Structure formats: C-alpha cells, structure tokens
Amino acid sequence: xxxxxxxxxxxxxxxxxxxxxxxxRSLTRVLLGLxxxxxxTNLLILATGGYAGLAPLFDKDTAAGDYNDPLPQALIxxxxxxxxxxxxxxxxxxxxxxxLARQDEIQDDAEDRRVAETxxxxxxxxxxxxxxxxxxPLATVxxxxxxxxxxxxxxxxxxxxxxxDPSPEGGGE
Numbered sequence: 001x002x003x004x005x006x007x008x009x010x011x012x013x014x015x016x017x018x019x020x021x022x023x024x025r026s027l028t029r030v031l032l033g034l035x036x037x038x039x040x041t042n043l044l045i046l047a048t049g050g051y052a053g054l055a056p057l058f059d060k061d062t063a064a065g066d067y068n069d070p071l072p073q074a075l076i077x078x079x080x081x082x083x084x085x086x087x088x089x090x091x092x093x094x095x096x097x098x099x100l101a102r103q104d105e106i107q108d109d110a111e112d113r114r115v116a117e118t119x120x121x122x123x124x125x126x127x128x129x130x131x132x133x134x135x136x137p138l139a140t141v142x143x144x145x146x147x148x149x150x151x152x153x154x155x156x157x158x159x160x161x162x163x164x165d166p167s168p169e170g171g172g173e
Contacts, residue, residue, distance in 0.1 A: 007047050014040035025105045027097060031090045038083035042076050049073070 014036045021033030049072030098104065 004047065007043060011040050011043040011047065014043065027090070027094045027104050027106065031087065031094065034086060034090065035083065038079060038086075042079055045072050045075050045079065 018033045018036030018040060021029045021036065024030060024033070049069060094104065
C-alpha cells in the first residue's frame with residue numbers, strides 16, 4: 001500500500017490548526033478546532049482504509065481480496081454523526097453564553113485562581129500521624145507471652161527502632 005503524501009500533509013495541517021484553535025479562549029475558535037480535528041480524523045481513517053476496491057456487494061465471480069473494506073467507511077460515517085452532535089452542542093453553548101454575557105471569550109473563575117494559588121501542603125492530610133491513635137490508650141500490650149508497655153510497643157513498630165531484640169527471631173545473627 002502506498003501512502004498518499006498530499007492526504008497526509010492535509011491531515012497533519014488540519015490536526016495542527018485544530019489543536020491550536022482548541023487551546024484558545026474563544027468558544028467559536030474551540031468549535032472550529034473541534035471541527036478541524038474531526039475532519040482530520042476522518043482523513044486518517046480514510047488513509048488507513050487502504051486502496052479503493054470494488055463496492056462491497058456480493059458477487060460469486062469476484063475474489064474476496066478485490067472488495068473494498070466497508071469498516072473504514074462505517075467508522076467515518078459514525079465520526080461524521082458524532083462530530084455533528086458535538087458541533088450542535090457547542091453551538092448551543094456558544095449561543096447561551098452570548099445571550100447571557102454578550103461575550104464569546106471564557107474568563108478565569110475567581111475560585112479557579114484561588115485553587116491554583118493554594119500550596120500543595122495540606123496540614124490535615126500531610127501531618128505526622130501520632131503513635132497512639134486510640135481515644136482509650138492501653139497501659140500494656142500483650143506481645144506473645146510477655147506484657148509490653150504501650151509506648152514501648154508503639155516505638156517498636158517504627159522503622160529503625162533500637163529496642164528490637166537482635167535474636168534470630170528478630171532478624172539478627
């Protein structure tokens with residue numbers, strides 16, 4: 001299968017212009033960008049469909065390899081319907097913003113700016129968790145057959161604890 005360089009160039013230009021327009025603040029330009037992206041995707045599906053063959057109608061005398069694959073055509077038709085629905089939805093949004101605000105450009109929301117300026121450290125979520133989290137602390141904890149004070153048992157659970165007995169059971173020599 002040979003690649004049609006003109007088709008690929010047009011498709012690349014449509015993708016580039018569509019992405020550029022999609023990043024704008026104007027809703028009309030966003031709509032135009034979505035339409036260009038949909039058309040570029042249709043060209044991509046068309047280019048991957050392969051050579052043009054015979055119509056996908058059954059005939060006993062025609063070999064199976066001579067037929068055209070109908071799947072890319074069905075995908076393009078589906079893409080056209082979806083892009084039409086997205087275009088109609090975006091036109092409704094553009095009309096509503098024009099009726100309400102008489103402007104097409106999207107402004108930053110004050111709440112969005114406040115959220116963007118907040119630091120990533122959250123005192124509640126990022127604070128150190130206390131060793132004893134129970135409302136009713138225990139005086140002693142049973143560890144196997146021996147009783148250990150609760151503060152010592154909690155410190156044994158910390159990484160790098162020095163009060164772990166280096167016996168074979170504790171992982172020492």
